[in-house]
């Protein structure tokens with residue numbers, strides 16, 4: 001019986017040959033520099049290839065080298081990142097661009113890993129793809145294809161990652177970029193994460209222990225996931241004379257981005273009906289919709305509803321939406337409310353200004369539709 005290293009030694013040249021004949025035409029595979037590879041790798045963390053394709057080109061038109069990105073304002077960077085989600089990545093990417101601009105391109109895996117937002121996987125990918133170093137990049141995709149190739153039934157975790165990193169390092173060919181991208185490509189289009197893999201198209205079909213045993217979908221073996229935390233949010237789209245209230249998130253998830261005034265509700269809807277005078281204490285902001293806005297504890301006392309808004313604040317529409325982050329799910333109830341006076345605690349912007357200059361996370365996308 002072949003050892004695991006022998007299987008990988010046989011698999012490496014088959015993968016290179018397959019990748020060169022079958023790779024997709026992706027924009028980050030052309031005119032590659034260390035900086036453009038960095039932009040692509042950071043964008044591709046937690047975002048689908050199709051979603052990244054267009055945004056990558058537009059981002060590089062705006063920031064063609066590390067210099068333009070290093071010297072841009074945070075708001076400009078956030079706007080260019082809008083819709084990609086996980087905005088900490090954009091902030092880290094700009095920090096990394098500043099390091100490249102001030103200190104030059106790193107030459108080792110350790111130097112690459114020291115850039116902001118770069119973990120083990122991204123350091124391996126950039127080292128292999130942009131620097132020609134034999135440094136494996138092991139992520140969930142690579143773990144999936146290797147657990148299947150080797151029929152490795154260990155529960156996926158750090159030990160499996162370390163094992164595959166060492167196995168790959170031992171067989172890494174000189175064509176480091178093609179090998180690294182070949183592994184990613186095989187995981188993306190042949191040995192796919194959801195549903196049955198396309199083994200009939202796989203260069204490893206004759207070697208793959210899982211396939212030969214007809215047990216492809218038994219691998220990888222994962223520990224049970226913890227349930228996602230659910231948070232209930234009230235979101236207030238306040239409009240006054242064609243301008244909409246925005247505020248900048250000061251902390252936590254989506255920090256630094258613009259959002260509609262909102263607050264976490266203490267309990268899920270449906271709320272009990274509002275009682276008269278329920279909204280005296282003033283959320284979302286003092287004076288923003290005067291007595292009409294729901295107060296703290298409104299889910300005990302009643303969220304805004306038709307008839308609950310007074311003195312010029314009018315509830316125009318209400319709808320629910322949800323957004324799923326990695327560890328949290330937001331279940332939101334949105335209220336479109338016309339107010340007579342713009343509260344100074346907010347920035348008030350027109351629809352055109354929001355479109356051009358304010359990055360609002362896609363989590364609020366259902367309510368951005370009200371901004372016209």
Ligand code: SF4
Pocket residue numbers: 145148149190191192197198199202203204205208210211216
């Ligand atoms: S033969 Fe099938 S299961 Fe094995 S690596 Fe290829 S696609 Fe995945």
